[in-house]
Amino acid sequence: MPLVEDNKCDLVLYTNPWSRGQIVRWMLEETGVAYRQVVLNYGEQMKTPAYLAINPMGKVPTLVHEGKVVTECPAICAYLADTFPEAALAPPFYDRAAYYRWLFFAAGPLEAAIVNRLLKVEVDEDQQKMVGYGSYDKAVAVLADAVSSAPYLLGEQFTAADVYVGSHVIWGMQFESLPKRPEFERYAKRLMERPAFLAAKAIDDRLGEALKNAAQA
Template sequence: MTDLVLYTNPMSRGRIVRWMLEEAGAEYRTEILEYGTTMKAPAYLAVNPMGKVPAIRHGDTVVTECAAICAYLADAFPQANLAPALKDRGSYYRWLFFAAGPLEAAIADRTLGVEVPADKQPMVGYGTYAHVMDALEKAVSDGRPYIAGDSFTAADVYIGSHISWGIQFGTMETRPAFEAYWKRLESRPAHLRATELDDADMPKQA
């Protein structure tokens, strides 16, 4: 039995972590949790009191929140080269946590129809949805193939997932730079493996 466990549901952000695990070449087992039942049961609340997925347990270490899990796995499996050298991690950390903060918040507010008044924009952290989209577009079209430079990293797993879902579900506007960036990522073998595994765990239609 492996000491690395992924707690997930195939209709969740757990797909991000599955992709990251496959990129890391990690051996892990999967526990599929259901919304409203096993996800809120005492056994899982002991892992994540928020009662949401994904989460991982690696030995005695529990990590929740997708960006944190991606960063953790990159460090836990250094042989996969999914994080730059420490001296080169400025852009890596910047964009990994940009996606976890401003990008997620801006997309959520837009999807819910929340429009921040102009005089309150400094309070929300991201300013405006347009500012976030413009910053992300510049980041993925500055001449580098990946978000943090010339090498694929955990930040690409996280940013790429958001862009892919945003385009697919219409929660982000489609821009040529976003499409071109995702095109560089979507055929990665680890992503294809992860997608196949998650799709196999999807509920079967009656």
């Protein structure tokens, strides 16, 4: 298991088990490299001067590697894929068109469409040209087509794009911010059977239970 308790480990994940840190943990487990974790509770622990010096947003996840700070889940996923090429989680540089396309589609138009819908922000037909996603239904349809054309977004190769986009699909259906379309269900099932996904989920489940028990003690 890549997660270690060695304080000398120079790859550090700042996270909370009930956060998007789950995405980064999955990505770390896919790389197979050793990392350690710093678990922060919501509230004061994420707003201390020491943590704000690392991530001024006061949010998790944050990755620190050899003193370098990376925030934002798609950026962390891409960084890890590039930093540990032996894991084969990114295509060659000359063949990254679709890889970048879907990473940034999920980080931009798709997430904006989902968040606006959850916030009940209504975008009328005239306003659709002002938002990157056009309409929620359009963004969902594009995503469904992308995940149904092959086993993974880039065909037969699983990549960091699947970790990030797949997380949107898995948790989107879980929290009903995305519809349970057959295309999404097949794609999510395929991803959730991966050993790294299962390992990451087990860690966060145990961590979440421990935090819950500590709060009730």
